[in-house]
Amino acid sequence: MKFYVCIKQVPDVNAPLQIKEGELIQDANRNILNAYDASAVEEALVLKEAHGGEIEVVLIGPDKASETIRKALAMGADSGSHILTEGSEEFDSFSYAKILAEFFKDKEYQYIFCGKQSQDTDSGLTGSMLAEFLDLPYATNAVGLQLEGENLIVKRQGDTGQEMIELPAPSLVTCSNDMNDPRIPSLKGIMQSKRKPVNTIAVSDLKNGLTNGSIKTSVVGYEEKPKREPGKKYEGEPDEIAKEVAQLLDSAENVI
Amino acid sequence: MSNLLTYISVNDGKIKRSSLEVLSRCNEIAEKNGKTSSAIVISDDCSTIVENLKSYGPSVIYTIEDPIFKNHLNTPLLKALTLAMSEINPDVMAFASTEGSKDILGALAANRNAAALADVSEFDWTGDAVTAKRPVMASKIISSVETKGSPVILTVRSGSYDTVEKSGESKVQSIPFTFDKNELKLTLKEIISATGDKVDLSEAETVIAAGRGVKDEEGRKLIDELAAVLNAGIGASRALTESGDYDPSLQIGQTGKVVSPQLYIAVGISGAIQHVAGMANSKVIVAINKDPDAPIFEIADYGLVGDLYKILPPFIDELKKIKG
Ligand SMILES: Cc1cc2nc3c(=O)[nH]c(=O)nc-3n(C[C@H](O)[C@H](O)[C@H](O)COP(=O)(O)OP(=O)(O)OC[C@H]3O[C@@H](n4cnc5c(N)ncnc54)[C@H](O)[C@@H]3O)c2cc1C
Ligand SMILES: Nc1ncnc2c1ncn2[C@@H]1O[C@H](COP(=O)(O)O)[C@@H](O)[C@H]1O
Numbered sequence: 001m002k003f004y005v006c007i008k009q010v011p012d013v014n015a016p017l018q019i020k021e022g023e024l025i026q027d028a029n030r031n032i033l034n035a036y037d038a039s040a041v042e043e044a045l046v047l048k049e050a051h052g053g054e055i056e057v058v059l060i061g062p063d064k065a066s067e068t069i070r071k072a073l074a075m076g077a078d079s080g081s082h083i084l085t086e087g088s089e090e091f092d093s094f095s096y097a098k099i100l101a102e103f104f105k106d107k108e109y110q111y112i113f114c115g116k117q118s119q120d121t122d123s124g125l126t127g128s129m130l131a132e133f134l135d136l137p138y139a140t141n142a143v144g145l146q147l148e149g150e151n152l153i154v155k156r157q158g159d160t161g162q163e164m165i166e167l168p169a170p171s172l173v174t175c176s177n178d179m180n181d182p183r184i185p186s187l188k189g190i191m192q193s194k195r196k197p198v199n200t201i202a203v204s205d206l207k208n209g210l211t212n213g214s215i216k217t218s219v220v221g222y223e224e225k226p227k228r229e230p231g232k233k234y235e236g237e238p239d240e241i242a243k244e245v246a247q248l249l250d251s252a253e254n255v256i
Numbered sequence: 257m258s259n260l261l262t263y264i265s266v267n268d269g270k271i272k273r274s275s276l277e278v279l280s281r282c283n284e285i286a287e288k289n290g291k292t293s294s295a296i297v298i299s300d301d302c303s304t305i306v307e308n309l310k311s312y313g314p315s316v317i318y319t320i321e322d323p324i325f326k327n328h329l330n331t332p333l334l335k336a337l338t339l340a341m342s343e344i345n346p347d348v349m350a351f352a353s354t355e356g357s358k359d360i361l362g363a364l365a366a367n368r369n370a371a372a373l374a375d376v377s378e379f380d381w382t383g384d385a386v387t388a389k390r391p392v393m394a395s396k397i398i399s400s401v402e403t404k405g406s407p408v409i410l411t412v413r414s415g416s417y418d419t420v421e422k423s424g425e426s427k428v429q430s431i432p433f434t435f436d437k438n439e440l441k442l443t444l445k446e447i448i449s450a451t452g453d454k455v456d457l458s459e460a461e462t463v464i465a466a467g468r469g470v471k472d473e474e475g476r477k478l479i480d481e482l483a484a485v486l487n488a489g490i491g492a493s494r495a496l497t498e499s500g501d502y503d504p505s506l507q508i509g510q511t512g513k514v515v516s517p518q519l520y521i522a523v524g525i526s527g528a529i530q531h532v533a534g535m536a537n538s539k540v541i542v543a544i545n546k547d548p549d550a551p552i553f554e555i556a557d558y559g560l561v562g563d564l565y566k567i568l569p570p571f572i573d574e575l576k577k578i579k580g
Contacts, residue, residue, distance in 0.1 A: 013394040094372065119394070119510075120393055122394075124358055124375075125362035125372050126362065130366075131362075132367050138363070140330075155448075158447075159458075161447060161448050161505055163327075163446070164445040178498070216371035217401055217402065217403050218401065220387075221400045223397065225395065228555055229557075231555075232557070232558060232559065233561055234558065235548065239570045241560055243571075245558045246571055246578060247574065248558065249575075253540050255540050256462075256575060
């Protein structure tokens with residue numbers, strides 16, 4: 001059984017950030033493995049531990065992103081492919097999916113796992129785009145996975161409840177962070193990760209995937225979110241503050 | 257002809273308000289720029305939906321009807337939308353942002369070679385590029401985005417626009433569709449539906465959200481009582497959906513749902529950015545938390561500092577009095 005997991009390096013949303021003249025300034029030292037991808041790696045590890053198999057992670061990103069591949073290898077993935085970019089390109093989900101589709105074209109696998117979305121942009125597009133380009137059945141927003149023979153039973157979070165879906169191999173699943181708590185790499189894992197194979201491919205070698213017009217959306221600027229007016233804190237006797245706020249919601253806000 | 261097409265989301269036979277918000281916005285853009293705005297209903301039973309849709313005056317109401325659409329399944333929905341887009345040829349195809357539309361957005365864009373924008377909070381189109389705003393970095397900042405080429409497919413956050421009725425004849429046109437079970441590729445084994453006929457969280461006017469501070473049965477009872485007085489939807493932080501105390505469909509935040517009610521009451525929630533990402537656009541925010549330094553107080557209009565078990569009972573009593 002071969003599992004591929006598509007992983008992305010993203011800026012940590014908890015790190016301080018600044019906007020200067022519409023540009024977003026972030027600390028490149030606070031880049032992390034996308035939390036949803038960490039859950040996808042974790043899920044592949046759990047399946048491998050129970051059923052055997054091999055896990056390869058795939059990442060498109062600049063040289064510096066190799067640390068994120070190491071992180072997934074330290075968690076326990078077996079090998080990595082690094083599709084190396086210059087770092088200046090402004091790819092969107094469509095172009096990432098095109099490049100990934102070109103990468104997967106001649107690969108053999110049972111399952112591809114993606115994160116359900118990137119933590120920084122919350123797009124949630126790449127996974128199902130890739131599935132469509134590869135003509136694979138897919139399920140998004142998975143919160144639980146089980147293997148039955150070669151078929152995957154996916155529990156996915158829908159609008160009003162969960163749906164259980166059976167997917168044959170090969171297929172693709174996008175993972176929610178609600179499915180598990182990704183393991184923290186052990187010291188042994190970190191040591192071992194240094195000896196695990198990482199195959200580097202220049203993105204230009206996959207340019208077949210990236211025909212003219214593959215980048216279909218672009219960011220033209222950033223702005224601060226309008227700040228909310230500072231509110232009021234009520235401290236004191238529970239009875240009194242409860243009563244006071246309840247009345248204000250009625251008389252001052254008219255929302256009840 | 258240049259046009260906009262809105263997909264009408266349906267839940268339990270009822271049109272989701274968020275898709276009427278999107279249609280209203282498309283109507284407005286069409287009017288402003290001399291384009292047409294149409295709608296598409298894909299359902300196992302379109303007739304009542306079509307009737308109810310007429311008061312929003314789309315130029316054409318397209319329908320695709322088939323029993324397969326009784327439950328959400330991405331393969332048939334994708335086939336129907338692909339077919340509709342190739343027949344109707346819209347420049348802009350707009351959806352309300354729901355788990356159902358998120359499930360197929362990317363695949364549809366890949367299939368139609370279209371630009372895709374997920375979860376926008378504003379959008380406009382004059383005939384060239386679509387321009388839009390998207391909250392990013394866990395909704396800490398807003399990015400302005402632009403598309404290249406046509407068509408463009410987008411999903412819109414609920415609460416971004418008002419619903420506006422519109423007079424005018426709507427033509428109804430059904431698109432023939434067949435679906436063979438062999439095309440399914442995947443199987444729906446079971447639906448674990450939890451929310452039943454409770455208030456739809458993503459469209460509720462009032463939302464009560466419970467966090468880790470709500471520790472036990474007694475706390476959950478207080479939440480239920482508060483929700484009942486205010487006829488509110490109940491949501492939860494990840495802490496309580498993860499623990500199993502609340503159904504995962506009720507999670508509010510970056511992983512969960514985005515809500516934008518008139519009144520949002522956070523009970524025992526610290527206010528982590530991933531939670532705030534899903535509720536910061538609420539009109540009035542009330543927070544009850546015993547820690548005076550909890551980050552939720554930075555965004556709350558009314559911050560009640562104290563033990564929720566002591567504050568909720570008199571709060572509920574007072575609300576009951578006000579409501580008469
Ligand atoms: C990628 C990612 C996505 C995420 N997505 C989401 C999401 O969609 N939604 C979400 O909610 N979280 C999400 N999280 C998790 C988020 O970071 C927080 O861990 C979570 O929101 C915390 O929930 P909480 O506020 O209920 O719990 P805590 O942070 O533990 O806060 C509990 C609060 O209750 C207060 N309290 C305790 N007892 C009482 C009492 N008796 N009376 C009054 N107050 C009391 C405490 O002072 C504290 O402030 C995500 C995290 C990541 C990494
Ligand atoms: N640069 C990338 N390299 C590898 N996988 C990626 C990349 N970008 C996106 N993905 C995959 O797509 C998911 C997010 O899609 P999106 O939200 O559209 O950016 C991630 O969780 C990854 O699984």
